[in-house]
Amino acid sequence: xxxxxxxxxxxxxxxxxxxxxxxxxxxxxxxxxxxxxxxxxxxxxxxxxxxxxxxxxxxxxxxxxxxxxxxxxxxxxxxxxxxxxxxxxxxxxxxxxxxxxxxxxxxxxxxxxxxxxxxxxxxxxxxxxxxxxxxxxxxxxxxxxxxxxxxxxxxxxxxxxxxxxxxxxxxxxxxxxxxxxxxxxxxxxxxxxxxxxxxxxxxxxxxxxxxxxxxxxxxxxxxxxxxxxxxxxxxxxxxxxxxxxxxxxxxxxxxxxxxxxxxxxxxxxxxxxxxxxxxxxxxxxxxxxxxxxxxxxxxxxxxxxxxxxxxxxxxxxxxxxxxxxxxxxxxxxxxxxxxxxxxxxxxxxxxxxxxxxxxxxxxxxx
Amino acid sequence: xxxxxxxxxxxxxxxxxxxxxxxxxxxxxxxxxxxxxxxxxxxxxxxxxx
Numbered sequence: 001x002x003x004x005x006x007x008x009x010x011x012x013x014x015x016x017x018x019x020x021x022x023x024x025x026x027x028x029x030x031x032x033x034x035x036x037x038x039x040x041x042x043x044x045x046x047x048x049x050x051x052x053x054x055x056x057x058x059x060x061x062x063x064x065x066x067x068x069x070x071x072x073x074x075x076x077x078x079x080x081x082x083x084x085x086x087x088x089x090x091x092x093x094x095x096x097x098x099x100x101x102x103x104x105x106x107x108x109x110x111x112x113x114x115x116x117x118x119x120x121x122x123x124x125x126x127x128x129x130x131x132x133x134x135x136x137x138x139x140x141x142x143x144x145x146x147x148x149x150x151x152x153x154x155x156x157x158x159x160x161x162x163x164x165x166x167x168x169x170x171x172x173x174x175x176x177x178x179x180x181x182x183x184x185x186x187x188x189x190x191x192x193x194x195x196x197x198x199x200x201x202x203x204x205x206x207x208x209x210x211x212x213x214x215x216x217x218x219x220x221x222x223x224x225x226x227x228x229x230x231x232x233x234x235x236x237x238x239x240x241x242x243x244x245x246x247x248x249x250x251x252x253x254x255x256x257x258x259x260x261x262x263x264x265x266x267x268x269x270x271x272x273x274x275x276x277x278x279x280x281x282x283x284x285x286x287x288x289x290x291x292x293x294x295x296x297x298x299x300x301x302x303x304x305x306x307x308x309x310x311x312x313x314x315x316x317x318x319x320x321x322x323x324x325x326x327x328x329x330x331x332x333x334x335x336x337x338x339x340x341x342x343x344x345x346x347x348x349x350x351x352x353x354x355x356x357x358x359x360x361x362x363x364x365x366x
Numbered sequence: 367x368x369x370x371x372x373x374x375x376x377x378x379x380x381x382x383x384x385x386x387x388x389x390x391x392x393x394x395x396x397x398x399x400x401x402x403x404x405x406x407x408x409x410x411x412x413x414x415x416x
Contacts, residue, residue, distance in 0.1 A: 016381045027393040094400060098407040134369040158413045165406055227398045230408050260399025260410025268391040269384055273398045298369045324407045
């Protein structure tokens, strides 16, 4: 019987990192290496701090504990201080803007529901998959399939009930725009903070350090890639390339004829920022997991949990494409860029999460 | 099957696929679909701008 130990996994991931880093360097130069390293850091940091969205939101609904969700808003507030001025001042840096429309409402709701079924969001699936989670070994392929399905639907629904992109304080100078958006995000953080104090819940100081670390990494990603960190487009591209490999003419569908997706489909997966960061995140989480011996404790969950993970992955994939991203690309990237769609995404995904938590309770998930 | 073996197989397969894709595709500088001119969403969709 083949035996795999943590040292073998560590060695494999180091080899993967070196090979892909080298290939990326040959084509994208130092930028490719930096983004791969940033992805590796994000994977390790998310795993080290257990920086989850799905569990944090569930904790608020089930235990009235706003600790984690408050830090999510602090994270967005910290990012916004640098994001908005950078986006305004540099012509090479773009924000995460998207329209407010029906597909955003439905997609975010579906994503929030799926997130609880799979027990992880976009980044959560990545870093827990990287650390060998057997549940995510099932959820990730379905996430990928779902996101390709989402690309087939999006072009037909994108203009339904659309009020277009709305940038909060959009007509004001950069400093005022930053101040307005920071105040809104920091205000929500303070609201949850005071709620926790009223309930005598102590906020986890370790997560505060995690929040600052993630914020620095997100700012570096924006600076070096030219756009806010996004997770799910990488999945979509991987799925589309796999569909093509199986002879499905994905390139003939409308979405894949838009110039951005068309370009990424035609070029190497290592030319896509999201893919490179995702690969790095898997490697980073895997390296840390192999060092701390996490792989040894990963057992297969029950059949119901595996089916739910598959369904959750599928729903998150469809939802992410319909709502222009996940907790990272739509919520964090959107709100930190000053786009209203990020706020709408949060509200709808939180409602979806509420129903997802109810489902978990019904089927007896821990 | 042991989760660690499944994980290792997936990582090896994925690595082979990424390298194959890289060597058989034209390469270009890094970018995101949202960075194209007509895109108004991060995924590169050219949605209606009000």
